[in-house]
Amino acid sequence: MSAVIPRLAGDEWQRWANKLLTCHYGPTEYQTVPDNDKGDAGIEGFTVKNGHVYQAYGCEEPVSTKQRYEAQRDKMSQDIKKFIDNQTVLKKIFGSVEIERWILFVPYFDSKEIVSLASKKTAEVLAAKLPYVSDDFRVMICQETDFAVERDQLLNANLGTIEVQVEGATTDQVTLWASSNHSLSSILEAKLKKLPTIQNDKHRLEFHQKVLKWYLDGQSIHEALRIYPEVYEKILRAKNHRENFLAMTLISGAPPQNILNTTLNDLIEAFKSEIKLLSSFDAESLAHEAVADWLLRCPLDFPEIQNHD
Incomplete structure (x- = not known):
């Protein structure tokens, strides 16, 4: 019997992550970046005051530690490349905000290799000398439990009664x-x-x-x-x-x-x-x-x- 809690993944995790981040930073501090027009800019959102960029990613569970790392590795590598390559788009999005952190926000991570990869990607971004990146820039990874207070606030919020209508199986x-x-x-x-x-x-x-x-x-x-x-x-x-x-x-x-x-x-x-x-x-x-x-x-x-x- 598995003791692993089934996780949100894909779009559901992205929506949940944005709610957690908005709750943590405040709706006028955390700016979401929609991806439904002219492609994905490679970021979920960013903060105005301290320049934290987030990309949310939840892989399909259950998977092994190795499979989870590989999925998170590929996502971090793909989106850091976008962060470097999409300079024209990102300069317009960030405006005067100087980015100090790029964070892959996942439901859960359990491999030290993804932390090592973040250090490697930090060096790649700094070497690119991007106009919107500060000298103190670093790539990081965080998980849902890092926002446990915000998670509990949202889960215990009084949202009214929800009743869904579905067709019963024939x-x-x-x-x-x-x-x-x-x-x-x-x-x-x-x-x-x-x-x-x-x-x-x-x-x-x-x-x-x-x-x-x-x-x-x-x-x-x-x-x-x-x-x-x-x-x-x-x-x-x-x-x-x-x-x-x-x-x-x-x-x-x-x-x-x-x-x-x-x-x-x-x-x-x-x-x-x-x-x-x-x-x-x-x-x-x-x-x-x-x-x-x-x-x-x-x-x-x-x-x-x-x-x-």
Whole structure:
């Protein structure tokens, strides 16, 4: 079982990073730089007073330390090249601001090699003698935990109630998913045979389909909530936190049906209490998705039924 918190990536991480940086520096101090017109200038935003330039990058997780470093290495190298090459554009963007730091802002880094690369890239930028770079310039890398105060402020902000509208998975879509993911579907089928409250194949098949629908409907809600990085991040944290303790259910001695019901109800209450801006309907749907996901991936299992003949 992985203890790694699933991370935001791509555009979702960029939006979240900009919120963190705006919260940290203030909206009149941190200037975002949109990239939807005439290409990417190679920066996410910059600060006016102290000349800090940020580029946000979140790679797809989970990956190994080596893969994470390689992805971050490539991103830093590509965008430092843009920082050097795009002098005409960047001079207009920075105006009179003198840049002292260029920072790759990532969800998480765990390799000293990326710090070494930052030192190498510092020398490259200084050697280019860019008109917008100070003599004290340095390339750096930072991660989300460096902005823990701002993260907690945003995650606990009262944003009102969010309720997303998604189309529920049809019977055909559930059947297609099961046939395309046969190994996961088979794992679920084997686990459901341990539930003594389901007495025949017909009811077991119906419940099998229902669990897969929980999963697919919840995945649709997850995708819809990605436009709210604060909410999405909190959902991932809450789900992951509880996943780390699921192994305890196997030694509880409780019947399988009790394990299933208790896990589901506890997670519904957790989502409702910890993510108050979620509607009750979405909290329940996401809890069902989490249980279905755990059943498919194996963090949640049931003890073998003991026959006492």
